Amino acid sequence: MWNANDAALKTASLIEFLKERGATAALPLTADRIVVDERVRLKCRVPVCDSFQKNLMCPPFVMSVAEFREVLSRYRESVILQVTEAIAALDGRRPHEEVYASAGRLHELVNLGEKEAFLSGFRFAAGFIGGCCRLCPVCVAAEGGRHCRFPFRARPSLEAMGIDVAATLENVGLPLAFPVRGRVTWTGLILLG
Numbered sequence: 001m002w003n004a005n006d007a008a009l010k011t012a013s014l015i016e017f018l019k020e021r022g023a024t025a026a027l028p029l030t031a032d033r034i035v036v037d038e039r040v041r042l043k044c045r046v047p048v049c050d051s052f053q054k055n056l057m058c059p060p061f062v063m064s065v066a067e068f069r070e071v072l073s074r075y076r077e078s079v080i081l082q083v084t085e086a087i088a089a090l091d092g093r094r095p096h097e098e099v100y101a102s103a104g105r106l107h108e109l110v111n112l113g114e115k116e117a118f119l120s121g122f123r124f125a126a127g128f129i130g131g132c133c134r135l136c137p138v139c140v141a142a143e144g145g146r147h148c149r150f151p152f153r154a155r156p157s158l159e160a161m162g163i164d165v166a167a168t169l170e171n172v173g174l175p176l177a178f179p180v181r182g183r184v185t186w187t188g189l190i191l192l193g
């Protein structure tokens with residue numbers, strides 16, 4: 001049985017946990033303020049994203065937007081978190097290695113936070129990262145494989161689920177910080193239930 005006071009205390013404790021481990025921002029967000037929009041998934045294909053069909057945590061290998069909407073409707077709370085780090089100037093328009101290094105730190109925090117949430121009693125805790133899964137230099141999907149090398153660590157991104165990150169951040173008053181200039185911000189989410 002869901003206890004709102006108990007959930008609020010555990011959520012506050014999770015936020016402290018994430019901040020102590022490097023989250024630049026972490027805020028509670030009721031699940032009904034997470035914005036899902038089919039156009040986000042359209043943008044995986046128009047134009048075709050580099051990771052489309054090449055990453056097991058990206059379309060077409062993840063659940064449909066309709067399925068995610070259904071799942072999301074069962075959750076009440078979440079924590080949205082960000083990692084922001086200063087980076088050197090970008091080399092022309094090419095993404096810099098540092099940009100992805102901080103994505104890795106966000107991924108680690110999402111995994112840690114999801115585990116902590118689970119241990120505190122949120123048995124359906126589920127984490128989502130920013131951008132595609134980069135735990136491997138090349139995902140097995142790019143070579144035709146369908147078995148993840150790190151199934152307990154790999155997580156899909158918010159975008160892969162069809163979450164409109166910009167609109168969701170607006171709902172909670174956090175910055176999007178895009179395009180990347182001088183600093184990079186990666187956003188993750190942990191559903192709590």
Ligand code: SF4
Nearest residue numbers: 133135136139148149
């Ligand atoms: S852990 Fe490796 S194999 Fe699994 S989805 Fe991520 S990049 Fe692909």
